[in-house]
Amino acid sequence: MPRIVTVAAAQLGPIQKAESRADVIGRMIALMNEAHGKGATFIVYPELALTTFFPRWYEEDRAAMDHWFERAMPDSATQPLFDRAKALGMAMSFGYAELTPEGRHFNTSILVNRTGEIVAKYRKVHLPGHVDYDGTRSHQHLEKRYFEPGDLGFPVWNFEGGLVGMAICNDRRWPETYRVMGLQGVEMVVLGFNTPSVNSQRSGEGLADRLFHHRLSVQAGAYQNSTFVVAVAKAGTEDGHHLTGGTLVVDPNGKILGELDHENDGVLVVACDLDDTRFGKETIFDFARHRRVEHYGLITERTGAGAPLGR
Ligand code: CDT
Numbered sequence: 001m002p003r004i005v006t007v008a009a010a011q012l013g014p015i016q017k018a019e020s021r022a023d024v025i026g027r028m029i030a031l032m033n034e035a036h037g038k039g040a041t042f043i044v045y046p047e048l049a050l051t052t053f054f055p056r057w058y059e060e061d062r063a064a065m066d067h068w069f070e071r072a073m074p075d076s077a078t079q080p081l082f083d084r085a086k087a088l089g090m091a092m093s094f095g096y097a098e099l100t101p102e103g104r105h106f107n108t109s110i111l112v113n114r115t116g117e118i119v120a121k122y123r124k125v126h127l128p129g130h131v132d133y134d135g136t137r138s139h140q141h142l143e144k145r146y147f148e149p150g151d152l153g154f155p156v157w158n159f160e161g162g163l164v165g166m167a168i169c170n171d172r173r174w175p176e177t178y179r180v181m182g183l184q185g186v187e188m189v190v191l192g193f194n195t196p197s198v199n200s201q202r203s204g205e206g207l208a209d210r211l212f213h214h215r216l217s218v219q220a221g222a223y224q225n226s227t228f229v230v231a232v233a234k235a236g237t238e239d240g241h242h243l244t245g246g247t248l249v250v251d252p253n254g255k256i257l258g259e260l261d262h263e264n265d266g267v268l269v270v271a272c273d274l275d276d277t278r279f280g281k282e283t284i285f286d287f288a289r290h291r292r293v294e295h296y297g298l299i300t301e302r303t304g305a306g307a308p309l310g311r
Contacts, residue, residue, distance in 0.1 A: 003274040005160050005188065007230050008035030008043040011247040013264040014236035015052045021077035024050050028094070029084045031267055036088045038269040041114070042160050043085075045094035046192035046234040047124075047169045048107065050078070053194040053234060054097075055142045056241055058133045065146055069099035073110065073118065086116035091160050095168055095192045097147075098123070107147045109166050109192065111159055120157045122166035123150030126174050137200035139241060143170075156184035162274040169193035172231060173217045175224070176299070182225030183287060187274045189227055194234045197242045211246050215256070223254030226280025228272045236263035252277045 010031040015024055028045060035043045048054070054068045073096065074082045085092050091114050098108035107124035127149055129141030154177060156165040165181040165188075172191055181189060195214060199205035214231070222229040228251060235245030248259040249270040258268045284290075298309075 003161055004271050005042055005162060005274060006040045006269060006271045007188070007190075007228075007249065008032075008038065008040035009230050009232045009247045009249055009258075009260070009268040009270070010035060010043050010045045011232055011245065011260050011264075011266050011268070012046050012049060012234050013266075014238040014243070015234070017052050017054075017057075017239050019052070021050055025077060025081050027265055028081055031265055032081070032084055032088065032090060032092070035267045035269060036090060038267065039271075040267070040269045041089070042091040043093075043267075044190045044192070044230050044232050045092070046232045047095040047109070047194050048097060049094040049192065049234070050096050052238050053241070053243065055129065055146055056140055056196075056238075058140050058142060058145075062146065066099060069097040069105060071099050071101075073098070082112065082116045085112060086114070089114045093166065093190045093192075105147050106150060107143065107168055108150075109168055109190075111157060111164065111166065111190075113159070119159065120155070120164075120166070121152065122154070122168070123152050124168040124171060125150045125154070126170045126177070128170040138198060138203060139196065139200050141196070141200060154180040156181050156186045162187040164188045164190065167191040169195065172221065172229075173213070175221065178221035178225045178227070178229075182227065182285075185281070186225065186227045187277045188272065189221070189229045190232075191229070192232045192234070195244045195246075197244045207242075207244060210244050214244065214246050215248070218248065219250050219254040219256065222250040222252060223280070224285060226252040226277050226285050228252060228274070228277070230270075233260075235260075252280050 095109040098106045111120035127143045129143045165186045171177045197207040233247045245263045249257045
């Protein structure tokens with residue numbers, strides 16, 4: 001008996017600074033309606049789906065950026081999305097900037113079940129970029145200024161009949177992200193991303209290289225942990241800043257099942273049989289039989305590279 005999850009990777013085109021939450025929610029609902037029409041029962045939206053990618057903007061007074069953050073979820077702006085999902089019986093995941101009652105700031109994503117309840121939360125662990133304004137860069141990437149690193153680890157949840165985990169953007173470049181979830185048997189990783197199409201510190205690294213690194217990371221993570229990965233972009237040009245796009249779904253063999261080739265709002269719907277994760281998990285990546293943890297100590301003992309262990 002296959003265990004099919006029909007997932008919609010719901011890419012958002014650019015969101016300009018001036019666009020309201022209500023406008024964006026309207027776009028997200030339109031994508032949800034389209035995904036439902038195509039048979040999806042689980043829709044995944046990008047990182048920071050409700051706003052422009054605001055960490056590109058430097059603000060001396062951090063509190064002046066709080067208007068980009070959500071103090072409650074759902075709130076009056078997002079409630080219509082939750083209502084529509086519940087009406088359609090659609091599970092969903094999306095990213096947003098979270099401001100907690102204690103005044104903490106996180107880059108967050110959630111899993112919402114088909115009856116509209118938030119059943120899981122993830123806070124981005126690997127924050128890229130820098131804290132202070134850096135005039136040597138072609139553009140700013142201030143996630144380390146506006147967010148603190150996630151404090152919830154990489155759990156995996158029983159969701160939609162399978163084992164589902166979340167990651168956010170830069171997390172997808174780190175093998176540790178997938179392996180921690182792989183060690184919990186993850187069958188589908190969902191993640192959103194906003195990737196500038198030029199490296200701010202190396203202008204020669206443009207769109208083609210950025211998409212190459214994106215696919216390389218996601219395909220390797222999927223294969224090495226025998227899991228599906230659903231990676232959803234915010235794409236196109238936001239106030240003069242171009243984001244890569246490259247929304248895709250990868251199977252447990254590391255192969256791309258589908259990919260969007262445009263930079264607009266759009267859905268990619270793929271039926272994923274979670275039992276396809278079994279073969280890899282029971283053979284080449286049967287962790288219990290093949291891993292040699294006695295040799296992996298440095299992974300958690302060291303953060304940065306240090307002295308070689310050999311002579
Ligand atoms: N949003 C996000 O994490 N973007 C990063 C950009 C890296 S360059 C600072 C990414 O990994 O795509």
